Amino acid sequence: MSEAATGERRQRADKQRNRTHILEVAERFFAEQGITGSMDAIAKRAGIGPGTLYRHFPNREALLAALLQARDEELEARREAIRGEVTDSRAALAQWLRALGEWVTAFDGLPEPLRAALTGDTSPLALTCQSLITTTEEFLQAAQRDGGAKPWVRGRDLFLSTLATAWASGAVLADASSLDALDSLVRTGWETPEAGDA
Amino acid sequence: MSEAATGERRQRADKQRNRTHILEVAERFFAEQGITGSMDAIAKRAGIGPGTLYRHFPNREALLAALLQARDEELEARREAIRGEVTDSRAALAQWLRALGEWVTAFDGLPEPLRAALTGDTSPLALTCQSLITTTEEFLQAAQRDGGAKPWVRGRDLFLSTLATAWASGAVLADASSLDALDSLVRTGWETPEAGDA
DNA sequence: AGACGATACGGAGATGGTCTCCGCATTGTC
DNA sequence: GACAATGCGGAGACCATCTCCGTATCGTCT
Numbered sequence: 001m002s003e004a005a006t007g008e009r010r011q012r013a014d015k016q017r018n019r020t021h022i023l024e025v026a027e028r029f030f031a032e033q034g035i036t037g038s039m040d041a042i043a044k045r046a047g048i049g050p051g052t053l054y055r056h057f058p059n060r061e062a063l064l065a066a067l068l069q070a071r072d073e074e075l076e077a078r079r080e081a082i083r084g085e086v087t088d089s090r091a092a093l094a095q096w097l098r099a100l101g102e103w104v105t106a107f108d109g110l111p112e113p114l115r116a117a118l119t120g121d122t123s124p125l126a127l128t129c130q131s132l133i134t135t136t137e138e139f140l141q142a143a144q145r146d147g148g149a150k151p152w153v154r155g156r157d158l159f160l161s162t163l164a165t166a167w168a169s170g171a172v173l174a175d176a177s178s179l180d181a182l183d184s185l186v187r188t189g190w191e192t193p194e195a196g197d198a
Numbered sequence: 199m200s201e202a203a204t205g206e207r208r209q210r211a212d213k214q215r216n217r218t219h220i221l222e223v224a225e226r227f228f229a230e231q232g233i234t235g236s237m238d239a240i241a242k243r244a245g246i247g248p249g250t251l252y253r254h255f256p257n258r259e260a261l262l263a264a265l266l267q268a269r270d271e272e273l274e275a276r277r278e279a280i281r282g283e284v285t286d287s288r289a290a291l292a293q294w295l296r297a298l299g300e301w302v303t304a305f306d307g308l309p310e311p312l313r314a315a316l317t318g319d320t321s322p323l324a325l326t327c328q329s330l331i332t333t334t335e336e337f338l339q340a341a342q343r344d345g346g347a348k349p350w351v352r353g354r355d356l357f358l359s360t361l362a363t364a365w366a367s368g369a370v371l372a373d374a375s376s377l378d379a380l381d382s383l384v385r386t387g388w389e390t391p392e393a394g395d396a
Numbered sequence: 397a398g399a400c401g402a403t404a405c406g407g408a409g410a411t412g413g414t415c416t417c418c419g420c421a422t423t424g425t426c
Numbered sequence: 427g428a429c430a431a432t433g434c435g436g437a438g439a440c441c442a443t444c445t446c447c448g449t450a451t452c453g454t455c456t
Contacts, residue, residue: 049407050407164362164365210424213432238412238413247436403450409446415440
């Protein structure tokens with residue numbers, strides 16, 4: 001009864017094996033085809049039946065949430081790196097937002113369910129979003145204390161902006177300069193003017 | 199051969215009747231349910247078969263494009279009103295962007311296909327987008343001539359920002375202040391600082 | 397090792413959506 | 427009133443999501 005401590009029976013070995021295998025396959029699949037690809041196709045590629053896929057992850061969102069949780073750790077590492085290396089709080093916020101932007105562009109179409117998670121609150125993605133907003137809030141507050149960011153801006157708004165920019169960037173494949181333009185548009189929005197700015 | 203001038207045969211009366219009827223029904227439907235609602239449901243509500251719907255509009259985008267073309271006229275009227283009434287070019291641009299933002303929120307989910315039309319270029323919505331970008335460009339250039347907008351901003355980027363803001367605003371039902379926050383974030387991006395600003 | 401209960405798997409199929417095809421009805425003309 | 431030409435309707439092909447249950451596999455207990 002060693003598993004009594006966790007209150008749950010230990011799960012079967014094949015189940016665990018299947019779960020990690022599904023995640024590996026889904027990660028490649030989403031990276032290649034975007035997150036709207038057919039679920040049954042993922043099951044087929046993983047060599048399992050649709051029933052098995054859906055027992056592990058009851059819908060696309062749940063699968064996505066599990067995938068992102070793994071990627072979350074990379075982002076946390078990035079956060080710690082920025083905290084350790086970047087002393088200027090304004091630059092730190094900028095770098096964090098950049099990291100966030102890259103993270104959210106990992107899979108094509110990812111911004112959509114993340115935005116939905118902000119309203120739906122019942123989504124398994126909601127937790128991930130919340131933690132990202134919190135981190136953004138921390139960087140933002142530090143920058144605001146040092147006068148590097150405008151005091152009325154909120155972390156949630158910056159997160160939404162990042163999401164929106166990533167969403168829009170799906171349209172600028174042929175025109176990468178638009179992405180930079182949007183980024184700097186937003187950045188001008190939260191940053192305080194440098195001394196000597198027009 | 200009075201129709202030879204246009205190069206086409208005059209279409210049957212019932213066809214024309216059906217077309218306008220479909221448009222009326224679809225407009226209400228999209229306004230109520232958002233643009234992702236079932237096409238067959240629209241046909242049913244219009245009292246016609248799906249085949250008829252698809253013969254008039256081969257897909258959702260085509261239907262949307264026809265709908266927006268009608269709404270386009272309202273927006274053009276708005277544009278002329280701004281041109282006539284607002285003398286300050288900076289304020290004119292701001293008002294135009296506001297009108298654009300409202301226009302694009304008329305149907306829930308509209309930003310998505312509009313963004314897609316910017317890349318796909320084969321979309322029937324591409325023309326509409328292009329004309330909106332052109333108008334934005336005109337207001338922007340006027341503002342830039344008068345020193346009211348930063349010279350490096352492009353009309354296309356402002357249009358994308360408006361789209362992105364409208365997209366994000368789907369997430370802020372419970373929190374309307376976020377929408378204002380995003381708007382002002384973007385506005386700070388393109389506007390030149392007023393004299394005496396921080 | 398063997399047998400038994402619990403657990404997980406697989407895939408057939410229910411449901412719902414997009415879009416097509418073709419026999420039939422409606423229209424406009426002579 | 428008859429005859430092309432044109433448009434209509436809806437059955438159904440196709441694809442996606444997600445469920446259900448008979449069957450296979452696993453872990454355990456003797």
